Amino acid sequence: MSNKVIFLDIDGVLVHTGMREPGSMRIEKWDNNCVVRLGRICKVTGAKIVVHSSWARIYKPNELQQMFKDAGLLEHLHPDFAAVGIRDGNPGEKIRSIKFWLSQHPEVSKYIILEDDLIASVKDEPLVWIISGWSKGGLQKRDAEVAIALLS
Numbered sequence: 001m002s003n004k005v006i007f008l009d010i011d012g013v014l015v016h017t018g019m020r021e022p023g024s025m026r027i028e029k030w031d032n033n034c035v036v037r038l039g040r041i042c043k044v045t046g047a048k049i050v051v052h053s054s055w056a057r058i059y060k061p062n063e064l065q066q067m068f069k070d071a072g073l074l075e076h077l078h079p080d081f082a083a084v085g086i087r088d089g090n091p092g093e094k095i096r097s098i099k100f101w102l103s104q105h106p107e108v109s110k111y112i113i114l115e116d117d118l119i120a121s122v123k124d125e126p127l128v129w130i131i132s133g134w135s136k137g138g139l140q141k142r143d144a145e146v147a148i149a150l151l152s
């Protein structure tokens, strides 16, 4: 098992407003460009994905697994792939969920957090802030390079 982990936010990283179907409010489709970039980070570094997004609370584990399978990312999903607290709505809770997950996995030697919201409380954390985020296209090539550098 890999000792490197990527804590993945989904909204604003794999999903963004550019994926909105005309006339629909919901955006459920992952941007394949972002998916490919995430897959590359995993391939190059050997890191496994743990979801710290509300998607891990909204969807059942098997539903989420199916999404990663459909995206061609299943091989990169950590066996214990959900890190969500009971109230993951605020940034502090997200970090608490990540910290709790890490406390259950002392084998992890390196990790990063892919996140599009600027979270003040994570200034000492290995955060890859996805500046393009929700409105401008999610995970970009430059973000992937930063992620690879932090995990190498």
Ligand SMILES: [Mg+2]
Pocket (backbone or CB within 6 Å): 009, 010, 011, 012, 013, 115, 116, 117
């Ligand atoms: Mg987000």
